[in-house]
Amino acid sequence: MKVLLTGANGFVGSSILDLLVERGHDVRIMLRKTSDTSRITRHLPRADVRYGSLDDPDALGQAVRDVECVVHCAGKTKVLCVEEYYAANRDGTRRVVEAANANADSLRHFVHISSRAVNGPTTTARPARENDPCLPISDYGKSKLEGERVVTGQCRVPWTVLRPSAVYGPGDTDFLHAFRAVRMRLMPLFDGGRQEINLVYVRDVAEAVLRCTGEEKAFGKTYNVASPDSSTARELVEEIARQMNVRALPLWLPGVALWPVCLVSEAASRVTGKPSILSRQKFQELRATGWVCSVERIRQDLGFVAATPLPEGIRRTLAWYREAGWL
Numbered sequence: 001m002k003v004l005l006t007g008a009n010g011f012v013g014s015s016i017l018d019l020l021v022e023r024g025h026d027v028r029i030m031l032r033k034t035s036d037t038s039r040i041t042r043h044l045p046r047a048d049v050r051y052g053s054l055d056d057p058d059a060l061g062q063a064v065r066d067v068e069c070v071v072h073c074a075g076k077t078k079v080l081c082v083e084e085y086y087a088a089n090r091d092g093t094r095r096v097v098e099a100a101n102a103n104a105d106s107l108r109h110f111v112h113i114s115s116r117a118v119n120g121p122t123t124t125a126r127p128a129r130e131n132d133p134c135l136p137i138s139d140y141g142k143s144k145l146e147g148e149r150v151v152t153g154q155c156r157v158p159w160t161v162l163r164p165s166a167v168y169g170p171g172d173t174d175f176l177h178a179f180r181a182v183r184m185r186l187m188p189l190f191d192g193g194r195q196e197i198n199l200v201y202v203r204d205v206a207e208a209v210l211r212c213t214g215e216e217k218a219f220g221k222t223y224n225v226a227s228p229d230s231s232t233a234r235e236l237v238e239e240i241a242r243q244m245n246v247r248a249l250p251l252w253l254p255g256v257a258l259w260p261v262c263l264v265s266e267a268a269s270r271v272t273g274k275p276s277i278l279s280r281q282k283f284q285e286l287r288a289t290g291w292v293c294s295v296e297r298i299r300q301d302l303g304f305v306a307a308t309p310l311p312e313g314i315r316r317t318l319a320w321y322r323e324a325g326w327l
Contacts, residue, residue: 001108001214002026004067006054006096007074008047011171012113012164012205014039016073019206021046030063030074039171054092060099069109069213070157072096075147077140078275078282085143093147097155107157109214114148116165116198116224117141121288123196124230128293130163130222137284148222158219160212162205165226165293169202169313170320174277179318179327182240187248191255193234196290198226201308201316211304223298227306230292236310243314255287262286 003020007013008029020027021043028048052059054074064070076088100110119128120135136142151159168175181188208225212218241248265278298304321327
């Protein structure tokens with residue numbers, strides 16, 4: 001299948017690209033000329049590279065032309081100002097959908113990568129299901145929800161929306177902070193590390209995308225994508241410590257202690273010009289009681305189960321960090 005992948009040079013997008021190439025798909029990617037392509041260098045000689053951005057309708061139109069499937073993975077997960085979320089996750093998605101609609105005669109499928117953040121916090125007592133009311137608590141979640149609504153309300157091509165939970169794995173920079181804290185023999189546990197979450201290994205997200213691509217059973221459906229087993233924040237850092245063979249000191253911190261950490265991180269971002277995952281915008285998400293979701297729909301419809309258990313995912317991620325010199 002001929003596939004256009006947006007966001008191919010990002011953390012999740014590069015893993016999707018890896019799998020598309022491995023499975024023999026004819027892949028076209030759209031990049032800015034200033035994009036960091038270090039994650040995908042090995043694929044560039046074989047990929048059909050088109051240059052442009054989500055705010056360039058002409059370039060998008062050219063990129064979508066004569067492909068069979070669009071996998072829209074481009075977006076913003078951290079920003080310096082709130083408006084950037086909406087510019088990328090809502091307005092950028094609208095332009096990709098408009099380009100898809102203009103090529104509806106050749107397109108078979110539009111796969112949109114959204115986020116678990118659109119639902120709002122939930123716990124194992126009542127995991128989020130795809131048809132539940134969406135109650136995002138951050139502008140990131142709100143912008144991703146608005147992007148979803150563009151797809152479900154305006155896309156004239158058969159579409160599928162995927163909502164990955166917190167994604168980790170080789171190349172990720174967000175969970176790297178936890179690994180580095182453990183290396184320093186510290187385990188920061190805000191609110192006792194009780195927050196529940198379904199993590200998902202990045203390769204499993206890519207597998208979910210490939211399972212959906214071109215699959216008629218997935219048309220017009222929204223799917224949560226996550227490990228079937230939830231973990232607490234404490235279990236996560238304890239597993240990291242076990243894999244690193246480090247005896248780390250638990251730091252029991254009240255959740256409100258996250259606020260000054262987010263403030264300092266946000267101030268540093270303004271100085272460096274590099275956005276951080278820790279910010280006032282993310283504070284409420286980080287303090288939530290849980291981010292647990294049901295993955296029963298995608299299992300029943302497509303037979304998909306995220307196959308990587310947490311210990312194996314942490315082992316692979318740790319090995320990659322060490323090989324890359326990040327730890």
